[in-house]
Amino acid sequence: MPYLILILLLLAVIFGPQWWVQRVLNRYNQRPEENFPGTGGELARHLLNQYGLDHVGVETTDKGDHYDPAARSVRLSPDKFDGKTLTAITVAAHEVGHALQHHAGEPLFAWRNRLVMATLWGQHLGSFMLFAAPLLVVLTRVPAIGALSFLGAFLLMGFVIAEMIK
Numbered sequence: 001m002p003y004l005i006l007i008l009l010l011l012a013v014i015f016g017p018q019w020w021v022q023r024v025l026n027r028y029n030q031r032p033e034e035n036f037p038g039t040g041g042e043l044a045r046h047l048l049n050q051y052g053l054d055h056v057g058v059e060t061t062d063k064g065d066h067y068d069p070a071a072r073s074v075r076l077s078p079d080k081f082d083g084k085t086l087t088a089i090t091v092a093a094h095e096v097g098h099a100l101q102h103h104a105g106e107p108l109f110a111w112r113n114r115l116v117m118a119t120l121w122g123q124h125l126g127s128f129m130l131f132a133a134p135l136l137v138v139l140t141r142v143p144a145i146g147a148l149s150f151l152g153a154f155l156l157m158g159f160v161i162a163e164m165i166k
Contacts, residue, residue, distance in 0.1 A: 029079065029087035040088030041081040044074050047096045056099050065091050067098035069113060074099055126156030 038046070044058045057073035060081045067074050074095045080088040101109035130153035137146035 025087045025091070029083065029085045031085065036084045036086075036089055039082050039084055040076055040092035043089055044076065044092040044096050047093065048074070048099060051100060051103070053099055053103055056103075065095055067095045067102070069098075069102050069109075072099075072102075122156040126153040129153035129156065 036043075041058050041060070048054065048056050048058065055072060057071070058081075059073050059075050060078050061075040062077065063075070065076050065080055074092070076088075076092060076095065079085075080091045082088075098109065129149050133146045133149035133153065136149055137143055
């Protein structure tokens with residue numbers, strides 16, 4: 001029983017802040033504010049121009065709000081790109097902040113990019129291990145190897161979840 005409580009506390013510490021942030025962002029993404037003269041996309045473009053990052057693009061995406069360092073582009077979901085809500089403005093400013101970190105050569109930004117690449121590699125390796133597990137069981141005739149392969153696959157694929165938490 002103490003282990004269950006410890007696991008629940010650990011999950012609350014890991015996922016609680018992300019849940020709270022999403023809840024607050026959704027609350028302030030409901031109604032347009034009259035105080036904002038432009039949209040999230042317009043603010044992103046304005047901030048990038050102010051800091052001399054005219055070469056960084058601002059685009060819409062359905063894959064979640066992010067800055068893509070390879071394409072040098074701030075990507076916002078349609079509700080943030082076209083929205084005049086507090087959430088749209090803050091998310092746009094946040095993603096522009098990543099572009100500024102990239103431009104300044106911040107070491108933590110470079111470390112984060114390496115971590116993202118490692119999670120993608122881990123996801124691919126985990127997928128391979130998941131599909132290879134039944135084959136390993138048939139070839140070796142040892143079910144424990146298949147179970148270990150499944151466990152390793154799920155652990156590696158869990159890196160993607162860690163990356164999504166940011």
